[in-house]
Structures are given as structure tokens and as C-alpha cells.
Amino acid sequence: MRYSIGVDMGGTNTDMGLVTENGNIIKRRNIATNAYTQLEPYVRDMIREIRAMVEEQTAIDGEAVMLDGIGIGAPNGNYYTGCVDNAPNLTIKGNLDFGKEIHKYMSVPVVLSNDANAAAYGEYVYGGAKGMKHFIMFTLGTGVGSGIVVDGKLVHGSTGAAGELGHAILIPHGRKCSCGREGCLETYTSARGIVQTYIELRREDPDGERMLKEVPDGEISSKLIGEAAHQGDPVALKTWAIVGDQLGLAMANSVTFSAPEAIFLMGGPAQVGEPLLRPLREAFERYLLNIFAGTCQIRMSELKANEVAILGAAALLKMKS
Amino acid sequence: MRYSIGVDMGGTNTDMGLVTENGNIIKRRNIATNAYTQLEPYVRDMIREIRAMVEEQTAIDGEAVMLDGIGIGAPNGNYYTGCVDNAPNLTIKGNLDFGKEIHKYMSVPVVLSNDANAAAYGEYVYGGAKGMKHFIMFTLGTGVGSGIVVDGKLVHGSTGAAGELGHAILIPHGRKCSCGREGCLETYTSARGIVQTYIELRREDPDGERMLKEVPDGEISSKLIGEAAHQGDPVALKTWAIVGDQLGLAMANSVTFSAPEAIFLMGGPAQVGEPLLRPLREAFERYLLNIFAGTCQIRMSELKANEVAILGAAALLKMKS
Numbered sequence: 001m002r003y004s005i006g007v008d009m010g011g012t013n014t015d016m017g018l019v020t021e022n023g024n025i026i027k028r029r030n031i032a033t034n035a036y037t038q039l040e041p042y043v044r045d046m047i048r049e050i051r052a053m054v055e056e057q058t059a060i061d062g063e064a065v066m067l068d069g070i071g072i073g074a075p076n077g078n079y080y081t082g083c084v085d086n087a088p089n090l091t092i093k094g095n096l097d098f099g100k101e102i103h104k105y106m107s108v109p110v111v112l113s114n115d116a117n118a119a120a121y122g123e124y125v126y127g128g129a130k131g132m133k134h135f136i137m138f139t140l141g142t143g144v145g146s147g148i149v150v151d152g153k154l155v156h157g158s159t160g161a162a163g164e165l166g167h168a169i170l171i172p173h174g175r176k177c178s179c180g181r182e183g184c185l186e187t188y189t190s191a192r193g194i195v196q197t198y199i200e201l202r203r204e205d206p207d208g209e210r211m212l213k214e215v216p217d218g219e220i221s222s223k224l225i226g227e228a229a230h231q232g233d234p235v236a237l238k239t240w241a242i243v244g245d246q247l248g249l250a251m252a253n254s255v256t257f258s259a260p261e262a263i264f265l266m267g268g269p270a271q272v273g274e275p276l277l278r279p280l281r282e283a284f285e286r287y288l289l290n291i292f293a294g295t296c297q298i299r300m301s302e303l304k305a306n307e308v309a310i311l312g313a314a315a316l317l318k319m320k321s
Numbered sequence: 322m323r324y325s326i327g328v329d330m331g332g333t334n335t336d337m338g339l340v341t342e343n344g345n346i347i348k349r350r351n352i353a354t355n356a357y358t359q360l361e362p363y364v365r366d367m368i369r370e371i372r373a374m375v376e377e378q379t380a381i382d383g384e385a386v387m388l389d390g391i392g393i394g395a396p397n398g399n400y401y402t403g404c405v406d407n408a409p410n411l412t413i414k415g416n417l418d419f420g421k422e423i424h425k426y427m428s429v430p431v432v433l434s435n436d437a438n439a440a441a442y443g444e445y446v447y448g449g450a451k452g453m454k455h456f457i458m459f460t461l462g463t464g465v466g467s468g469i470v471v472d473g474k475l476v477h478g479s480t481g482a483a484g485e486l487g488h489a490i491l492i493p494h495g496r497k498c499s500c501g502r503e504g505c506l507e508t509y510t511s512a513r514g515i516v517q518t519y520i521e522l523r524r525e526d527p528d529g530e531r532m533l534k535e536v537p538d539g540e541i542s543s544k545l546i547g548e549a550a551h552q553g554d555p556v557a558l559k560t561w562a563i564v565g566d567q568l569g570l571a572m573a574n575s576v577t578f579s580a581p582e583a584i585f586l587m588g589g590p591a592q593v594g595e596p597l598l599r600p601l602r603e604a605f606e607r608y609l610l611n612i613f614a615g616t617c618q619i620r621m622s623e624l625k626a627n628e629v630a631i632l633g634a635a636a637l638l639k640m641k642s
Contacts, residue, residue, distance in 0.1 A: 134479040148578065150471050150478075157471075157580025158455040159616050164577040167610045169570060172492060179610060249490060256485040257469065257578050259478020289488045289500055295480050 002066045005050055006314030009074035011089040017310035018053045023126030027053040034091045043101040069109030071316035073118030078160040082112050111316040117154050120147025122312030123264055128302035134260040140267035144186040150258050188246045191222040191269050198225050198239045209235040226272035240275040248283025255292050266301035323387045326371055327635030330395040332410040338631035339374045344447030348374040355412045364422040390430030392637035394439030399481040403433050432637040438475050441468025443633030444585055449623035455581040461588035465507040471579050491571055509567045512543040512590050519546050519560045530556040547593035561596040569604025576613050587622035
């Protein structure tokens with residue numbers, strides 16, 4: 001039987017999965033990324049876990065497991081070089097050449113890209129974007145990431161770092177961003193940006209707030225703001241209305257680039273559902289250039305939150321060059 | 322000998338050229354687009370002129386002219402359908418199926434796209450973008466157009482209308498645009514947008530103006546503002562500084578999408594040169610996400626202003642699907 005290995009390399013944990021041809025994760029393992037400061041022992045232990053999954057599956061299948069290869073989604077992962085280059089939130093520093101290191105143990109294809117690109121490609125191979133030639137994925141989380149598919153291919157650009165729509169400037173001279181510039185989409189629609197908007201709004205309107213009055217600023221999370229919105233908290237609802245407006249504008253702008261047939265949304269803050277999706281869709285239609293009216297849907301990712309990273313990484317192996 | 326026909330369909334004139342394999346326009350003809358209200362006689366006369374060029378060239382070469390086909394750059398031209406669909410500034414109305422009409426006379430490939438896409442592809446086949454896999458063309462004129470090349474292919478998107486960066490919203494709730502929305506790039510960096518900025522600035526600072534004091538608002542043009550800038554007019558220089566800043570921001574945002582190796586600029590207002598290019602390059606570097614620093618150049622189109630439209634149209638025939 002044929003399988004793929006998907007590796008989701010996060011700053012804290014590295015999750016690995018054995019994935020079937022049709023996108024079922026049938027085995028999972030993980031190691032603690034932040035227990036390592038060198039690539040060599042990290043890859044050695046990763047390979048140990050992968051081999052263990054393969055051996056277990058060989059016993060179950062009663063025949064040799066054929067591996068398509070190892071797909072890796074990693075922060076700052078570069079598709080062209082196969083390297084992770086100085087990712088700020090990794091304890092393993094330097095220019096990490098995964099292919100070279102893995103090939104000391106196994107001679108299988110190794111494909112690597114950043115996590116948002118992997119998520120987009122996972123949606124294409126295993127999720128709601130199957131059969132689409134043009135779509136964009138926005139991932140909301142600690143930051144805002146994106147992956148763009150044009151003509152059925154991930155857009156990597158000339159450097160391998162294309163698809164950074166979280167750092168397109170939405171509001172000139174707006175909020176200060178961790179990238180050093182001002183007004184990036186990420187400063188408004190990441191988990192942190194959403195919390196900042198909530199805190200600003202409750203300062204302006206302390207009487208409007210109902211649910212989170214007793215929660216100090218430092219403990220507000222996008223999850224709490226989501227729960228408060230579902231309970232009718234006016235400040236929380238207003239927060240999501242603003243975030244929906246900002247994300248709708250960014251999405252409408254992205255349509256002028258590649259005229260996608262759909263824009264997918266995923267990540268923790270997006271799980272709030274209607275309090276975000278209703279103003280988002282409304283803003284998107286309002287900001288959309290008339291020639292694109294009715295040509296592009298906003299949809300939630302169809303992959304499970306705890307599977308998308310591994311499936312996306314495994315999907316990278318299906319990429320046609 | 323092999324040749325291509327490039328057709329530049331404008332609202333007023335239609336320019337046609339016989340183009341050699343290496344991008345020389347060796348014959349030109351034109352007809353008045355606005356003399357027609359129906360596609361049939363328009364195409365009949367277009368074909369008459371094309372045949373005349375072919376016959377003249379056959380006599381010169383002493384052998385049959387082999388035509389690659391007819392490439393057409395037209396407002397609202399759709400690559401997928403081969404049609405021009407209700408272009409607002411054409412006297413010929415309706416959904417114009419050029420391929421069907423032309424094939425009544427000649428059985429050659431007919432390829433059609435909008436004018437900015439054609440200009441981008443002309444730069445790729447015959448100009449400064451030769452050999453590049455990822456670049457973007459911005460055209461400044463009555464409006465602001467763009468053409469985007471990703472992996473060596475024009476991005477047409479799911480509808481055929483991709484690459485409308487002139488209608489990405491640069492400044493939320495900014496200037497009213499002819500498209501009905503607010504804050505589009507086009508409202509700031511088109512010829513009309515540049516004139517509006519100049520007029521606003523001279524109202525604010527009537528003493529700062531030196532060269533165009535006697536020119537009424539209705540006669541100010543981007544060309545005059547360019548001449549005034551070269552003569553040191555402070556209001557004109559400030560106008561170009563603002564336009565450069567706005568265009569630099571838009572270009573930096575476009576890099577987050579496709580990480581191009583170059584962004585090309587063309588069109589009347591861009592001919593002003595340094596008064597625009599200096600602040601443009603400075604703003605571009607300032608607004609560019611750090612991971613893209615040094616990876617993308619801003620360059621002027623290398624095609625002649627009076628040749629780019631015909632060459633771009635002819636270049637469409639070289640497109641790999």
C-alpha cells in the first residue's frame with residue numbers, strides 16, 4: 001500500500017502522521033521541537049518515529065509500505081531550497097537543510113513549504129478546494145498566513161516566500177506590526193489583533209460590555225471574545241464586525257490579483273463562525289470590484305483543525321512542478 | 322518567413338502591425354474603431370488591412386508569409402472566451418466574439434486579452450522581462466492597469482479578469498472611483514488622480530506653486546505636472562512624491578502575493594522619470610516586507626511607448642497554455 005508522511009513542524013511540537021492516498025491520517029507520532037538546538041538529533045529522532053509508524057503499518061498490511069515521501073510544513077519553510085531559514089520561533093537555529101539530513105537515513109522525496117502554503121495545498125488535495133484551479137487560503141492564528149493557488153499550482157514566487165498576505169498593508173500608517181512596519185493585515189485580524197480591537201472598544205464604551213467585564217486585559221483571548229459574541233455581548237459583536245470588515249477588504253483586494261473561485265478561511269479565531277462570517281461576507285461583497293461580483297465564494301476550510309497541518313504537509317508531495 | 326499580427330484595439334483607433342519573430346514591427350496599418358457600431362464590418366475592414374500587409378510583405382520576401390496568428394489587446398478582452406464583453410468605451414456594443422468573426426476570413430489562431438495583460442506579456446516575450454518567471458507590470462494612463470506573470474504564465478484567474486491591481490483598495494474610504502467604490506489605487510496614480518492631487522495641493526499652498534499658476538484646473542495634465550517638476554516647481558515635485566509613495570505602497574503589497582523578481586512600470590505619467598521614480602523606489606523599499614528586501618527591482622518598460630500595444634498583442638500568440 002502507498003502512504004505519505006506529513007510533518008507539521010511547530011515551535012513547540014512536531015506532529016507526524018502516516019497518511020493514506022485518500023487523506024486519512026492512520027497513525028500519528030510527535031516529538032518536542034523545543035527540546036532540540038541542532039538539526040542532526042532532531043531529524044534522527046523524527047526518522048525514528050517515522051520508521052516506527054512504517055513498521056507498525058507493515059505488520060498491519062502484511063506487505064511492504066511504499067512511501068511517496070516526506071512532506072514538511074515549517075515556519076519559514078522554502079519550497080525551492082528545501083530549507084528552513086532562521087525561523088525566529090524555533091530553538092534550532094541556522095539554515096536547516098532537511099532534505100540533506102533526511103537522506104542520510106531514507107532515500108525518499110522530501111518536500112517542504114511554509115505552514116500556510118501547506119494548509120492551502122492540503123485543502124486542494126484532500127479538502128474543499130479539490131478540482132479548483134484558482135483559490136486562496138487565509139489562516140488566522142498568532143499571525144495571519146496565506147497560501148495561493150494559481151492554475152492548480154502553489155504560488156511560491158521568485159524567492160519561495162510568496163503568499164504573505166498577512167503582511168500586505170491594509171491601513172497605511174496603521175497599527176505597528178511585529179515585522180517592523182505599520183498597518184499589516186495581521187495587526188488587525190490575527191488573534192492578537194482581534195484582542196487589541198476588543199480592548200480598545202471596551203475602553204471607549206465600558207457600559208456596552210457585558211460578559212468579560214471581570215477579565216483583565218492580559219487574559220482576554222479571541223476565544224473568549226467569540227464566546228461573548230455568541231452570548232450577545234455588544235462589544236464582542238462589534239469587535240467581530242470590525243474584524244470581518246477588515247478581512248473582507250483584504251480578501252476583496254486579493255481577488256483583483258488572481259480572480260480565485262473561492263477564498264478559504266481557517267484557524268482558531270475563524271472558529272467563532274457567524275459573528276465573524278456574516279460581517280465578513282457582507283464586507284467582501286461591498287469591497288469587491290463589480291466585474292468579480294458573484295464569481296468568488298468565501299468558505300471555511302473543510303479539513304479538521306487537528307488534521308490540516310499534517311494533511312497539508314503530506315499534500316505537498318502531490319505537487320506537480 | 323514567419324510573422325505575427327498584433328492588434329491594439331483602442332476606443333478611438335485600432336492599430337495593427339506585422340511583427341517579426343524577434344519583435345520588430347515592420348508594417349503598420351490602422352482603422353478608426355469609433356467609426357463602427359457592429360463587429361462584422363469592423364472585422365471585415367481589419368482583415369482587409371491585415372491582408373494588405375501580408376501581400377506587401379510576400380512581395381518583399383519573395384515567398385509566402387507564414388502567420389502565427391492574430392493577437393488582440395482590447396479593453397475588457399477575455400482570454401478564455403476570446404470575447405470583448407461590453408467595454409464601456411467602445412462604440413461597438415455587446416459580447417464581441419472575435420475568433421468566430423475572424424475565422425470567416427482566415428483560419429489562423431486568434432488570441433485575445435486585455436491591454437495591460439498584453440503589455441505585460443509583450444515585456445516578457447520582447448522586452449525587459451525576457452527569461453523572468455515572476456513579474457508584474459503596472460500601466461499608468463487614463464486608468465491604472467496591471468498584468469501579472471507567475472511561473473512564466475499570465476495570471477488570468479478563474480474568470481479571465483485577474484490582474485486588476487488598479488482596483489485594489491489602497492486607502493480604505495479614500496477617493497471615489499469610477500468603479501463605484503472608494504480608495505482604489507487608480508484614483509491616486511492614474512493621470513486623472515495625479516491631476517487631482519496637484520490641484521488639491523495648489524489650493525492648500527498657492528504660494529508654493531511657480532510654473533502652472535496661470536493654467537486653470539481644467540487644463541492641468543500629468544504631462545504639464547511632469548514638466549513643472551523638471552523645472553523645480555515645489556507643488557509639482559510634492560505631487561510626484563505623494564504619487565510615488567502611493568504607488569510604492571501598492572507595489573510592495575503586490576510583492577506579498579507573488580514575490581516577483583521585478584515590477585515594471587509604463588504609460589504616459591511614468592514618462593516623467595526621476596521626479597516619480599526616486600520617491601517611488603524609496604517608498605517601495607520602506608513599505609516592503611523585510612524578507613523580500615533586495616529581491617525585487619522596479620524597472621521601466623523597455624518597449625517603446627508607440628510599439629508596446631502591438632507587440633504585447635502579438636506576444637499573446639507565444640503563450641503556453
